[in-house]
Amino acid sequence: MSETRSGFVALGGRPNVGKSTLVNAIVGGKVAIVSDKPQTTRSAIRGVATGPDWQLVLVDLPGVQRPRDALTRRMQARVERELADGDAALLMLSAEQGVGPGDRFLARSLTRSPVPVVVAVNKIDRVGRPGVVRVLQDAAALEVGDDIFPIAAKTGQGVDALVAHLVSLLAPGPFLFAPAQRTDQPRELLVAELVREQVLARTFQEVPHSVGVVVEDLERPRQGLIRLRVVVWVEAESQKGILIGAGGRQIKAIGTAARREIERELGSSVHLDVVVRVRRHWRADEGLLDRLGIE
Numbered sequence: 001m002s003e004t005r006s007g008f009v010a011l012g013g014r015p016n017v018g019k020s021t022l023v024n025a026i027v028g029g030k031v032a033i034v035s036d037k038p039q040t041t042r043s044a045i046r047g048v049a050t051g052p053d054w055q056l057v058l059v060d061l062p063g064v065q066r067p068r069d070a071l072t073r074r075m076q077a078r079v080e081r082e083l084a085d086g087d088a089a090l091l092m093l094s095a096e097q098g099v100g101p102g103d104r105f106l107a108r109s110l111t112r113s114p115v116p117v118v119v120a121v122n123k124i125d126r127v128g129r130p131g132v133v134r135v136l137q138d139a140a141a142l143e144v145g146d147d148i149f150p151i152a153a154k155t156g157q158g159v160d161a162l163v164a165h166l167v168s169l170l171a172p173g174p175f176l177f178a179p180a181q182r183t184d185q186p187r188e189l190l191v192a193e194l195v196r197e198q199v200l201a202r203t204f205q206e207v208p209h210s211v212g213v214v215v216e217d218l219e220r221p222r223q224g225l226i227r228l229r230v231v232v233w234v235e236a237e238s239q240k241g242i243l244i245g246a247g248g249r250q251i252k253a254i255g256t257a258a259r260r261e262i263e264r265e266l267g268s269s270v271h272l273d274v275v276v277r278v279r280r281h282w283r284a285d286e287g288l289l290d291r292l293g294i295e
Ligand SMILES: Nc1nc2c(ncn2[C@@H]2O[C@H](COP(=O)(O)OP(=O)(O)OP(=O)(O)O)[C@@H](O)[C@H]2O)c(=O)[nH]1
Pocket: 013, 014, 015, 016, 017, 018, 019, 020, 021, 022, 033, 034, 035, 036, 037, 038, 039, 040, 041, 042, 061, 062, 063, 064, 122, 123, 124, 125, 126, 151, 152, 153, 154, 155
């Protein structure tokens, strides 16, 4: 039998560059939620891709930003630990947004990293060829890694070449997860995230950042049915009103869309109850952050 390779690659990058989209594309399923709002990902989520003789564990991370409160402080500390701890780091840039001060800040901290750094320039589907060339030059000028891959995580363009390169960096070692496993997330966290994804898709301005989702109850009354009770925390009565919507229509739409996603991911019928509750400053509440799984 041939030797297997395995290891961890952590993804760093500004909010919204497409880190979670790439992780989902590589593992072939939704392990991390995606939205057009910055700071969608709040914790480190492991996505597992397994080939015939390799296993690549991708660590999806929150977008790097300046911490503002206990929530973002926890997120940032986690990012720094994970980027230093992997077998390689993947710095992700956006061709659409170009290389800016946030990217330079992260690139500088990665040049001091003990692990090899690979650069991916994402969203090349959004700019023409000259735009791609320009951003590749700007990426090279960061002098953080010799290997720069132009990709479009959303369409899959360039992703196979990037994966092949990441796999080549892995050291010999046994598989760390069962080959069919796509994530290390407990089912409750994945479910809460799928509900939050639907909230993000339907809210604007400060509301997306003010939402925390907790699964209060998950039971399987019989084979093929999962009953879920989910609490959506917001920070103000006005936000609660927005989420519930006129005649309860908004929360109903969120629940219906989330239930479909959960059914697809869990492969079971789902009965989903969603309630909205207000807790002022929950983002500063260390106890609630623990329950939200944000370490
Ligand atoms: N056109 C295009 N859009 C993309 C691509 N990759 C991601 N996106 C979009 O970019 C937005 C952000 O994607 P995410 O995967 O949530 O970004 P992220 O880097 O994980 O963001 P944070 O979790 O906030 O740090 C979403 O609307 C995606 O659909 C791509 O290759 N092309």
